[in-house]
Amino acid sequence: MSVGRPWKELTAQEKRAAVKFRIRKESFNEIAAALGTTKGAVATVVRTMRASGELPPPQRAFARNKPRTPAPPSTPSRPKLRVVSNNVDLMVKDFIAKKGVRRFEPGACTDLIFVNEYLRPHGYQISAYQNRFQIKSERGRPRATDRDGLFRFVDKLRVADGLEPISIANA
Numbered sequence: 001m002s003v004g005r006p007w008k009e010l011t012a013q014e015k016r017a018a019v020k021f022r023i024r025k026e027s028f029n030e031i032a033a034a035l036g037t038t039k040g041a042v043a044t045v046v047r048t049m050r051a052s053g054e055l056p057p058p059q060r061a062f063a064r065n066k067p068r069t070p071a072p073p074s075t076p077s078r079p080k081l082r083v084v085s086n087n088v089d090l091m092v093k094d095f096i097a098k099k100g101v102r103r104f105e106p107g108a109c110t111d112l113i114f115v116n117e118y119l120r121p122h123g124y125q126i127s128a129y130q131n132r133f134q135i136k137s138e139r140g141r142p143r144a145t146d147r148d149g150l151f152r153f154v155d156k157l158r159v160a161d162g163l164e165p166i167s168i169a170n171a
Contacts, residue, residue: 014035014037015045017035018031018035018042018045018046021034021041028043028046040064053093053101056151057144073157075148102161102164103164104164104166105163108163108164109115109166110151110166112128115150115154118154118157118158119135119154119157122157123137123138124136125135125137131146131147132144132145132146133145133146133147133149133150135150148167151166151167154166155167
């Protein structure tokens with residue numbers, strides 16, 4: 001790095017030249033070499049002139065590196081036709097015909113207290129901390145999992161017991 005004059009010693013003409021170089025998107029090092037000063041002096045001149053409004057703000061997001069190309073025109077897709085009915089009974093019958101009805105025993109829910117009570121006869125216990133769960137059994141190390149993994153595990157046991165799985169994804 002060359003040692004040059006500090007920015008306060010630059011003449012008004014040199015300051016204008018620095019601004020012109022900067023507008024042409026030349027680097028601070030190139031401007032400093034052309035004017036015989038330091039990179040820091042050029043940066044300070046540009047910064048103070050931007051603050052006073054004499055220099056426009058910098059362009060962002062790689063405008064210097066890549067020219068923007070227009071996006072190719074997309075072909076408009078045809079909207080899918082949907083039949084909407086206000087007849088609730090008809091909608092319920094249609095849903096039951098397509099997806100069926102899920103039946104749960106009384107008190108079944110996704111509450112961790114219920115899940116812990118359900119797993120206790122199977123020999124498992126749950127501990128939770130910050131949306132992370134540990135499934136502990138009488139043997140082996142505790143298994144760390146998230147909420148989805150916990151309910152996948154619970155649903156496997158519920159299906160083995162002949163019960164409806166709690167998660168719709170596991171149904």
